[in-house]
Amino acid sequence: MQEFEIIKKYFSKLTTNNKNSLNLNDDVFFDKSKKLVISIDTYVEGTHFINFKKPDLVVKKILRSSISDLICKGVTPKYYFISGSGNKDSFSKKNLHLISKSLKNEQKKFKIKLCGGDTVFSNKLSFTITSVGFSNKIIYRNQAKINDNIYVTGYLGDSFVGLKILQKKIKLTKNLSNYFEKKYYNPTLQAQLSKKLFSFANTSIDISDGLIADLEKLINRQKLSYKIYLNDVPISNNLKKIIKLKIIKKIDSVSCGDDYQILFTANPSKSRIISNISKTLGIKISKIGKICTHSQKSQIIDEKNKKITLKNKGYSHKF
């Protein structure tokens, strides 16, 4: 059973009559009356990160993953909590020093503060991160409109190649390996764009599970379909290189998530404002498709104008 099915089936009824809950169908909780936005995620060794050989990089990455949930909704993260479960090796003095140093850098970069948490003993290493922000409004899921353009920020797919290299499933030159591993551990968050989203986006999500999986989550309660042009999905020059070498397919690299770029839809009338903001902030924003009626089937069109059928739409926490 997949994560959101579990949540939906057994727990959504516990939130009935609670207007703040978003019916457990968003990545953040929003209490409008208190202007409070909360995101909680758990990261388990072996599932959400490979191992803990580089504790500073792992902690940096999962913290970014957590605050990304707020940033993609137009909310500035203000503080965070970390609960760590692990053994004495995971929380050795050396590791704690590295973790602390890494968190300090992230705090400076994103103007956030650690406000609590706990450490408990467990043979299995995991972290739960709670990120908190305050906002009058958020950009919800399931607010796409027919004919909306679909946009994505930055470049997709690099992080997945980094993961494959770290898993020793792909071997590249040292330079390329360094590039992709860095992209895996240092996802770029579009914090500067966050507050601007209100001026053009109808609905938004961050890409953590993969472009297609997150697009489907974004509109999962709407009677809509989408059309994505793979050619328009932005990828880095380095990723283009290894696609050319047939080491990986473009559709696979962008469907596996961990990108933390913002996926949003906007009315076509917003094209100019999006283009202007993109230029002003120096943030790449690419139009990659369109929201269509429910009568059509969702489509991904490849470089040769052929429809792609995806076997695996992205990452999900299967039980």
Next chain:
Amino acid sequence: MQEFEIIKKYFSKLTTNNKNSLNLNDDVFFDKSKKLVISIDTYVEGTHFINFKKPDLVVKKILRSSISDLICKGVTPKYYFISGSGNKDSFSKKNLHLISKSLKNEQKKFKIKLCGGDTVFSNKLSFTITSVGFSNKIIYRNQAKINDNIYVTGYLGDSFVGLKILQKKIKLTKNLSNYFEKKYYNPTLQAQLSKKLFSFANTSIDISDGLIADLEKLINRQKLSYKIYLNDVPISNNLKKIIKLKIIKKIDSVSCGDDYQILFTANPSKSRIISNISKTLGIKISKIGKICTHSQKSQIIDEKNKKITLKNKGYSHKF
């Protein structure tokens, strides 16, 4: 290394200049400007609960443990989040149904709502619960004054006996076993007393680690000592019975925590108001000792007026 030492040494500096953080030295986080109070705790199978044979009871207990952190600070919990890590057996349909039913009862009892969380795959079962409340003020730790009386609500020690029975370390009659097991799984929370605390308590904490351990945490940054009269520490008639049978010592039963009663100090001038509130609400509140100057050594005086030396002051998460 113990939990609070880890937190203190490596992470307190990450919260410098953040007036809201309580320097990671309280069980809750309080953002005064936003009137927001948050408590986050992680519960691991084998450490914080024995096993998951009774998922409904385990979830009930850990939820109460979480909201207890707010209640003992004078804050009414409003909503909560649960993140569960486990395998498909832990999150089987049957278990999810039991968990959901149990949470529903707790929600009704404490007027709280589930607002989010996630479920991730892990071979090790654990839960992180985040409880949220709103308040203009909280009762802090480390605000005891010399000559304050020390009080505790309810009865202590029953839960620990229940744990020993479940661990098969103590064997009692079926009736007594049922009584203590129930006390272990159903800690009584003094939710009704919570808001009244502001009218008399200088400082407060809930007893999760044990009477002495939590008392020492309550005043850990103050140059103070305490004097506790074991005779005055309230215990149930059933616990009295098995102490008489020499199955357990009183000092051991009340030093092992999991009671979730409120431990607080108050100026002697508050005696009458405490007594009145106790009667009005029908909540047992017992004076068990006194806060003394730093020049004295902390003392626990037993039934025969002798000083007790404790080897183990209570539960702590050792690494």
